[in-house]
Amino acid sequence: MPPGEKAALFYHRLDDVFGVVTDLLKDSIRQGEMCAFMFRSPLATLKEQLRDRGLDLDEQPSIVLVPIHKAPLDRYSRSSIGEQMRTFVQQAKGLGYTSARLILNVPEELSAQVPSESAWLELDKVREELGMTVVCLYDMTALSPGFLLRSLSSYPNVIIDGALCRNFYYVPNMALPQRDAYSDLYEQLENIREERDIRQKEGRERSKLMDMNRELQEEMVQRRMVEFALLRAENNLRTMLNAMSDMVFMVDRDLRVTNGNETFIRYLETRGFDTSYEGRFVYDMFPEAPLEGKKLFEEVFHYGYPTMIEESYHMDGELRDAEVRLVPVKVGIQVDRVVVIVHPKAATAQDMEEMWEKAKVLKEEYADPTGPAAGAMEFCPHPVLVTDREGKLYRVNSALGRELGCSAEEVLAMGSAYRFLGPQKDENGQVRRIDANGQISIPSILTRKDGSTHKVICYVVYASEGAEPRTMTVIHCGR
Numbered sequence: 001m002p003p004g005e006k007a008a009l010f011y012h013r014l015d016d017v018f019g020v021v022t023d024l025l026k027d028s029i030r031q032g033e034m035c036a037f038m039f040r041s042p043l044a045t046l047k048e049q050l051r052d053r054g055l056d057l058d059e060q061p062s063i064v065l066v067p068i069h070k071a072p073l074d075r076y077s078r079s080s081i082g083e084q085m086r087t088f089v090q091q092a093k094g095l096g097y098t099s100a101r102l103i104l105n106v107p108e109e110l111s112a113q114v115p116s117e118s119a120w121l122e123l124d125k126v127r128e129e130l131g132m133t134v135v136c137l138y139d140m141t142a143l144s145p146g147f148l149l150r151s152l153s154s155y156p157n158v159i160i161d162g163a164l165c166r167n168f169y170y171v172p173n174m175a176l177p178q179r180d181a182y183s184d185l186y187e188q189l190e191n192i193r194e195e196r197d198i199r200q201k202e203g204r205e206r207s208k209l210m211d212m213n214r215e216l217q218e219e220m221v222q223r224r225m226v227e228f229a230l231l232r233a234e235n236n237l238r239t240m241l242n243a244m245s246d247m248v249f250m251v252d253r254d255l256r257v258t259n260g261n262e263t264f265i266r267y268l269e270t271r272g273f274d275t276s277y278e279g280r281f282v283y284d285m286f287p288e289a290p291l292e293g294k295k296l297f298e299e300v301f302h303y304g305y306p307t308m309i310e311e312s313y314h315m316d317g318e319l320r321d322a323e324v325r326l327v328p329v330k331v332g333i334q335v336d337r338v339v340v341i342v343h344p345k346a347a348t349a350q351d352m353e354e355m356w357e358k359a360k361v362l363k364e365e366y367a368d369p370t371g372p373a374a375g376a377m378e379f380c381p382h383p384v385l386v387t388d389r390e391g392k393l394y395r396v397n398s399a400l401g402r403e404l405g406c407s408a409e410e411v412l413a414m415g416s417a418y419r420f421l422g423p424q425k426d427e428n429g430q431v432r433r434i435d436a437n438g439q440i441s442i443p444s445i446l447t448r449k450d451g452s453t454h455k456v457i458c459y460v461v462y463a464s465e466g467a468e469p470r471t472m473t474v475i476h477c478g479r
Contacts, residue, residue: 001164003031003099004131006124008151008167009159010138010228014041015049017137020162021103022053024135025063028101033062033133034092035101040068062097068107082126089130101133106143106151135159149221152228161235169224247342250329253301255282255294258337271314282340286313296326301335304328313342355459356439358382359474366395366463366472383446383475386463391417394470403477405449417473420447424455446475 001007001024011017021037028035039046043065047057057063085102092100127134138151153171157164241248241261249260257277268275273285283289289311300307307326322344329337362384365373377384383400387393393412401408404420414420423431424443434441442458456475463472 001027001133001135003033003133004128005157006127006134006136006155007157007159007164008136008138008155010140010148010152012140014139018049019053020159021137022050022055023162024101024103025050025055025060028133029060029062032098033101034064034088034095034097034099035062035103036064036066036088037103038066038068038105040105040107043067068105082123085123085126085130085132089132099131099133101135103135103137105137106139145221145225149224152224160232161239169228246344248339249277249282250337250339251282251297252337253335255297256280257282257285267313288313297338300326300328300338304330304335311342355382355457355474355476359459359461359472362474363461363463363472366470380474383477384472385411385417385421385475386470386472387417388468388470393417400475403446403448403454403475421445421458421473421475422447444475446477 009017009020025035025037041049046065050057057065088102089100136151136155138148140148143151152158152167152169155167156170156172158167159165244261245263247261247263247267249264250258252258256279258279260277264277265275268277268285271285274280277285283291283294293309296307296309299305306328309324309326310321311324312321322342325341325343327339327341328335329339358380361373361376362380364371365376366386368374377395377397380397381399383403384397385393385400386395393415396408396411398408401411404411411420422445423433424445425431432443434443440460442460444456444458446454446456448454454477456477459474459476461472461474463470
């Protein structure tokens with residue numbers, strides 16, 4: 001947060017804000033501020049939660065902890081709050097800090113003593129004069145809707161999912177009070193209408209107008225809180241979609257794309273397409289897909305039945321087979337959108353069994369080159385290589401050369417299999433191996449001569465034993 005700013009965080013569960021509070025305290029330390037944190041959790045719990053997130057409060061002299069139950073909330077006033085703000089900033093600068101920061105978990109007692117708009121305006125002027133940073137936390141389950149709405153409209157920035165965001169519900173304070181547009185009219189009416197029945201009628205009309213105005217304000221409170229909740233829900237949905245490894249996007253009844261996740265955007269980038277996808281025809285972004293597929297979309301929109309098909313698409317320089325699910329989204333009884341989920345197909349159990357049978361025959365040919373299995377390696381449609389433990393190449397077939405974009409002799413000249421083949425690693429840098437009854441397969445990445453890469457499955461068997469054992473690898477390229 002920039003120094004001297006103010007922001008608010010609205011939450012439903014206190015446990016959800018520990019991560020944001022930790023980031024705010026670390027930010028205060030980085031900016032050389034002295035920070036007062038008024039909290040309501042037990043002190044031991046607070047320290048443990050923050051320590052788990054990498055912040056030891058006992059080692060940070062710039063952070064002052066103030067339990068809410070020890071703060072004299074019933075004695076707070078405009079002048080006392082302003083004076084405490086000045087004292088705290090002076091103390092911070094006297095100790096050598098650049099400025100001061102206040103993080104306050106707003107209690108119910110303070111919401112019951114809401115000062116006037118002019119008082120809040122004067123306190124905000126004091127905060128701006130002192131250059132003090134303020135962050136207030138609001139419990140949406142405990143505080144009244146009216147207080148929450150007034151609070152929401154008074155902050156130019158709010159914190160959503162740990163990010164500082166512009167608050168579209170912010171209403172700047174007016175320096176001068178606005179004149180009631182009806183006051184002159186009412187004064188004239190009261191001057192010219194002397195009869196009692198007319199004055200009573202006027203009073204009844206005024207009372208009715210006030211009731212209608214109050215109902216309208218309550219409706220606006222509910223509507224704005226719903227809008228705020230929908231904004232949070234949309235952010236959560238976007239986060240969930242972007243966390244999915246499958247490609248997900250949505251099309252309308254004209255087959256125009258309306259939404260997509262990060263995997264979909266990455267697909268557009270790898271194909272060199274414009275990533276501004278909204279409103280574009282879906283088949284413009286999948287040029288290899290047959291236009292006859294429009295009939296499937298039409299059936300889903302017409303009948304409302306989920307549909308699954310098998311298709312292929314290019315990504316990361318390779319052709320991938322995938323299961324494509326078309327899921328209808330209804331508004332009432334009519335299908336309004338279709339969600340498209342593209343899930344890459346993994347090797348089936350039948351594919352794996354066929355590969356192990358080929359590996360068995362190739363091993364027999366390596367053990368007895370002139371036996372019944374002679375020539376199996378060269379005629380095998382899948383890439384095959386024989387190496388030692390260090391990856392040194394001893395034998396390859398023509399299928400491997402074709403897959404890499406060169407001849408088998410050029411592959412052998414590379415010397416090591418690690419020049420073009422390496423295991424896939426997870427987010428922790430660990431290599432994944434699959435051991436099924438002693439049969440080892442390794443998800444790997446094959447790098448071609450032109451630099452493009454392809455995800456493959458390597459089926460590994462020991463071709464020979466002894467002092468210098470050899471390993472045979474059969475590569476399944478997924479097509």
